[in-house]
Amino acid sequence: MAKHSIIDPVDRIEGHLRVEMEVENGVVTDAWVSGGLFRGLELIAEGRDPYDAAMLAQRVCGVCPVSHCHTSVFAAEEAYGIQIPEGGRLVRNLIEGAQFMHSHILWFYQLSALDYVNPLHALEADINKTYALCETLGLAQTDFAALKDRLAKFAQNGQYSWLSGGWFMDGLAPEAYKLPAEVDLIATAHYIEAIDMQATADEISAIIGGKMPHVQTSIPGGTAWYPSVEKLDDILFRATKLKEWVDNVMIPDAIAIASVYLNDVATIGNNKHGNFMAYGVFDRPSRELDDRFFPAGIVRMGSGAPVLEQFDGAYITEGTTHAYYKDSGEPLHPTVGVTELPEKFPGYYKDAAAEIVNDKYTWSKAPRYDGEPMEVGPLARVLVSYMSGNPEIVAGVNAVLTGLKLPVDASSVMALNSALGRLAARPIEASAVAGYMIDWCGELVELLGLIEAGAVEGNPWFAERVRDTGLGEGFWEAPRGALYHTETLAGNTITHYQEVVPTTWNISPRDEHGVPGTIEQGLIGTPVANIEAPINALRIVHGYDPCVACAVHIVEPKTGREFKMHTSPWGGR
Amino acid sequence: MEDIKQMVVCVGNMLMLDEGFGSHMAKVLTDYDTARESFDDAHARALVDTFCEYDAHDDDETDGRIPVMDAGTMGMSLIPYIRDFDRLVIVDAVDCGPDAVPGTCYTFTPEDMAAYSIMHSLHDMRISDVLNNARLAGHDCDIRCVGVQKKDICPRDFTIDLTPEVKAAVPYAVGAVLELLEIEI
Numbered sequence A: 001m002a003k004h005s006i007i008d009p010v011d012r013i014e015g016h017l018r019v020e021m022e023v024e025n026g027v028v029t030d031a032w033v034s035g036g037l038f039r040g041l042e043l044i045a046e047g048r049d050p051y052d053a054a055m056l057a058q059r060v061c062g063v064c065p066v067s068h069c070h071t072s073v074f075a076a077e078e079a080y081g082i083q084i085p086e087g088g089r090l091v092r093n094l095i096e097g098a099q100f101m102h103s104h105i106l107w108f109y110q111l112s113a114l115d116y117v118n119p120l121h122a123l124e125a126d127i128n129k130t131y132a133l134c135e136t137l138g139l140a141q142t143d144f145a146a147l148k149d150r151l152a153k154f155a156q157n158g159q160y161s162w163l164s165g166g167w168f169m170d171g172l173a174p175e176a177y178k179l180p181a182e183v184d185l186i187a188t189a190h191y192i193e194a195i196d197m198q199a200t201a202d203e204i205s206a207i208i209g210g211k212m213p214h215v216q217t218s219i220p221g222g223t224a225w226y227p228s229v230e231k232l233d234d235i236l237f238r239a240t241k242l243k244e245w246v247d248n249v250m251i252p253d254a255i256a257i258a259s260v261y262l263n264d265v266a267t268i269g270n271n272k273h274g275n276f277m278a279y280g281v282f283d284r285p286s287r288e289l290d291d292r293f294f295p296a297g298i299v300r301m302g303s304g305a306p307v308l309e310q311f312d313g314a315y316i317t318e319g320t321t322h323a324y325y326k327d328s329g330e331p332l333h334p335t336v337g338v339t340e341l342p343e344k345f346p347g348y349y350k351d352a353a354a355e356i357v358n359d360k361y362t363w364s365k366a367p368r369y370d371g372e373p374m375e376v377g378p379l380a381r382v383l384v385s386y387m388s389g390n391p392e393i394v395a396g397v398n399a400v401l402t403g404l405k406l407p408v409d410a411s412s413v414m415a416l417n418s419a420l421g422r423l424a425a426r427p428i429e430a431s432a433v434a435g436y437m438i439d440w441c442g443e444l445v446e447l448l449g450l451i452e453a454g455a456v457e458g459n460p461w462f463a464e465r466v467r468d469t470g471l472g473e474g475f476w477e478a479p480r481g482a483l484y485h486t487e488t489l490a491g492n493t494i495t496h497y498q499e500v501v502p503t504t505w506n507i508s509p510r511d512e513h514g515v516p517g518t519i520e521q522g523l524i525g526t527p528v529a530n531i532e533a534p535i536n537a538l539r540i541v542h543g544y545d546p547c548v549a550c551a552v553h554i555v556e557p558k559t560g561r562e563f564k565m566h567t568s569p570w571g572g573r
Numbered sequence B: 001m002e003d004i005k006q007m008v009v010c011v012g013n014m015l016m017l018d019e020g021f022g023s024h025m026a027k028v029l030t031d032y033d034t035a036r037e038s039f040d041d042a043h044a045r046a047l048v049d050t051f052c053e054y055d056a057h058d059d060d061e062t063d064g065r066i067p068v069m070d071a072g073t074m075g076m077s078l079i080p081y082i083r084d085f086d087r088l089v090i091v092d093a094v095d096c097g098p099d100a101v102p103g104t105c106y107t108f109t110p111e112d113m114a115a116y117s118i119m120h121s122l123h124d125m126r127i128s129d130v131l132n133n134a135r136l137a138g139h140d141c142d143i144r145c146v147g148v149q150k151k152d153i154c155p156r157d158f159t160i161d162l163t164p165e166v167k168a169a170v171p172y173a174v175g176a177v178l179e180l181l182e183i184e185i
Helices: A041-045 A050-060 A065-080 A088-116 A128-138 A144-156 A159-164 A181-209 A227-261 A378-388 A391-403 A410-415 A419-452 A501-504 A516-521 A536-543 B015-032 B032-036 B041-050 B076-084 B126-136 B170-181
Strands: A003-007 A019-025 A028-034 A277-278 A297-300 A307-309 A316-319 A348-352 A368-370 A470-480 A481-490 A494-498 A552-556 A563-565 B004-009 B051-053 B065-071 B087-094 B105-108 B142-149
Touching: A003 A536, A019 A516, A019 A536, A028 A516, A028 B076, A041 A050, A041 A494, A050 A065, A050 A481, A050 A494, A050 B032, A065 A088, A065 A470, A065 A481, A088 A181, A088 A227, A088 A419, A088 A536, A128 A144, A128 A181, A128 A227, A144 A563, A144 B105, A181 A227, A181 A368, A227 A391, A227 A419, A277 A378, A277 A536, A297 A378, A297 B170, A307 A378, A316 A501, A378 A391, A378 A419, A378 A481, A391 A419, A410 A536, A419 A536, A481 A501, A494 A516, A501 A516, B004 B015, B004 B076, B004 B170, B015 B032, B015 B041, B015 B170, B065 B076, B076 B126, B087 B170, B105 B170, B126 B142
Parallel strands: A003 A563, A019 A552, B004 B065, B004 B087, B051 B065, B087 B142
Antiparallel strands: A003 A019, A003 A552, A019 A028, A277 A297, A297 A307, A316 A368, A470 A481, A481 A494, A552 A563, B105 B142
16 A cells, blocks of 8 residues: 655745655655646736737746746747847846746755755854865855854844754754754855845845836837846956856865765656756857757656757647546647636535545646657756756856766766756856856847947947747746747737747646656655655755645655645745 | 844745734834834934845845845845854744734744654755754854734735734744844934
């Protein structure tokens, strides 16, 4: 008999997610991932103009609004029959880059680190050893003695605050935390520094976008924000600070943490299907998807060494067989996709007492590429970039593999199809993005020089539309993966709007053939020693940074034991 | 005293009757007409000469006056101010239990507030949580609090005002603010 294990809601994510797993002999044998939120933004966009849609669409999220805004304007620009000028392209890349920096630092420290780092254990750290370890790891140093004192005071007054969301607190999974106290102390110091770094990244978004979250200046046609040398200097200063911090702190931290947990993280979270997809992000002058800084592509490594394929958006479909929506019949391409509410909410359980999950069990549709589930996100982008020969990503991946004392070969790349790969992908990307941002600042300063010299024809920042009826598709990437918007325009009014967001790919339910989605497949086979503390499952789910407020549910039918975790999305329990 | 950088931070939601006490106090300290509702002409003038509205873009140009911020319902966003100021006086409505008399004015420190070990949500943020987190991050600040016992914070009808009992406490609360700032006017 199987046991069910439930984490509901999953904490330290953005939104509402429930994960229910069936556990047999200490291993997950089946999983259901359920998104608890109806999005409905597509319905709001209909009947409005594309400028409104771009402003509204980014309200879907406070973490990746910039990506939603950009994907919406890309769709509008295709419908309008225009391509934005060079200045617009660079400004757009720069603000998107700032959002990637904010999101990756946020994920690594605030959302993920407490699955590996025990800040209370840091109180046992030896200060001299901590400095020596920093030296060995090549890490930036801080006043660790003062931090330890402050941490002791923080813990002693009994108001644990954000620590109360950590699994180490209640001794739920004491064996699961393995870092030496000195590494715990170093990581705690960086957890705090990371908050300032996120603010630094968001300051760049606010300089360009007027405020953050929800930027005001990225519009169909280009940018409403025209840079000056002074503003670019403000951005360059911050991008340089971020680049140095990621290279000297975040990457060494990732290696230090991953090397201690290597046997844990490298063996869990294989998505089984081995399919990875990226639409690509950060345009080059060609505007081609597979020429982007992080290019579009499909990597398959389900059977044998990784292979890179070209991406073709025509192969995307979404099915609603197991989603709460009114059934659309055959899976549809999103340009003709339907988001129709059911007449009556079917409910998550078919039989709540027996914990039998309904045939329809989530608000997430089932997206497929050529009929197959895909993993999207930082790992997918890193694998596609690596296979495409992006020099910064190749160097970053090889440096991390070397740091972990793994061979730099195809077998190690395949081992990244795991919680390890998702842990490593964000620091690797963050370093590359910060470097690109520094370059883009330089290119914009050059462009300003050319404009002043009268060498630029036309408006370098904005292009007027040439038609107001047509179909547009936007392919782009949010920090957590491949993002798609499509709109159909008639007389500048949207008649049809659909979004396929990254988390939908990852938290997808079963499709019409019963094939489970990416996280569902990734959870199957996970060892769960204690169904009341399924920390490995949590580590896997966090690896995808699902952008729905989230939950995981574990049940053990044999004993009737059940574990439910109720948390606020930000971390308290 | 001259070199201490201090600010009055008024906290509350003016749509929730007495919960808006902080917001009202921010106006009393910086707006002559509002001050006149509770004080005579001379005292109201003295208040607006002593305090000014906080300006995030120009926080050094106060002409020697003490900035007052209507912080609404912000939580962790207070940390940048804790970092940049030596002393904050927080003004808010409080609930000291069913026996407390509405309009009673208290002064206290964040440490006086009841401790609890689990924070349920960022919407549950208390000033002591904010201060704890700021201290952990290495930022410290002398925080002093003025609280007035609420009567009603759940208005049935839409209103922007205070109950008479709580409004009557304004002179006492202003006196407490001046005392905590260690100034006389």
